[in-house]
Amino acid sequence: MELPGLGEHCSERTCKQLDFLPLKCDACGEVFCKDHIRYDDHKCSSAYKKNVQVPVCPLCNAPIPVQKGEIPDIVVGAHMDKDCKYNPAQQKQRIFTNKCLKPGCKRKEMMKVICEQCGGNFCIKHRHPLDHDCKGSSHPTSKAGYAALMRASQTAFKSMGAIGVPSNGSLQHNRCR
Secondary structure, X not given: OOOOOOOEEOOOOOOOOEEOOOEEOOOOOOEEOOOOOOOOOOOOOOHHHHOOOXXXXXXXXXXXXXXXXXXXXXXXXXXXXXXXXXXXXHHOOOOXXXXXXXXXXXXXXXXXXXXXXXXXXXXXXXXXXXXXXXXXXXXXXXXXXXXXXXXXXXXXXXXXXXXXXXXOOOOOOOOOO
16 A cells, blocks of 8 residues: 555444545544435434524424424424414414495405495405496596496497497498588
């Protein structure tokens, strides 16, 4: 052997491989080859000092602080027994609570849909004043409401069979020449 002082043997009892680039475990301080450097690979007895993980309570999803040297399962169990803010009723909170005020409609929405004219809460289908027979002011206050009113009046005008309104919806102007 030309270079007998180079390298070290792996500290794992079953390996003892001569490694020219040995790795030192930061938890136990022993030297290992690349195959046994992980804590699990050499069954490191000091791994709990360096392997820092923050356990989370399975009930309230809160992170549980664990001091070095403590076993996480015991700390989480103590949290669940004493400090856990878990509320089983919170799991069953209803999301869709805003009931439509249109008579006969049983739909509920996640968010309130308030009519600008009468102030009532309605579902998406009945949100426009013409859809829920609004008893509010006589003219809509928004541009969208005004456009809906104009569309409704045009369809009513067409359905009456007015003269000069073709089936494609465009108005014709009759000029005398």
